[in-house]
Amino acid sequence: MTEADMQMMIHRVADLFEREQYLRVDETARWALLSPAIPHMEEVNRGLATYTISVPFLEQSVQQVLENARPFVRGNIVDENAIKQSMTRQCPYLFWC
Numbered sequence: 001m002t003e004a005d006m007q008m009m010i011h012r013v014a015d016l017f018e019r020e021q022y023l024r025v026d027e028t029a030r031w032a033l034l035s036p037a038i039p040h041m042e043e044v045n046r047g048l049a050t051y052t053i054s055v056p057f058l059e060q061s062v063q064q065v066l067e068n069a070r071p072f073v074r075g076n077i078v079d080e081n082a083i084k085q086s087m088t089r090q091c092p093y094l095f096w097c
Contacts (some may be wrong), residue, residue: 001045001055003038009055010034023051023073025066028080033062036087057093064092 001009010033014025037044047053069078069086 001041001048003034003041004011006037006058007034007046009059010062013059015068017063017066017078021066023069023070023076023078025078026080029069029078029083032080032083032087033065052092061093064090 007030010030014030014033016027017018017023044053044058048055066078066081068090069082072082072085073079074082
């Protein structure tokens, strides 16, 4: 998985979350989801190659962070602050937080 693949996956999950939850996930939130993963792409790829993690697991991790951000949403926009608070509260995958 490349950084671009990870970014596309985050956009895909965030777009679905927006449609289902009627909340907007802004660009700062999407970057807050991507930036912690970038330094760990080698470990993520190793996990994918050895089947210790899967793409659906990564998608579910993003979904969980977005769900956990709900209490921190202002108005109906999920922003960077909500994502960071969500990750502090509960980290679904070590290399994400």
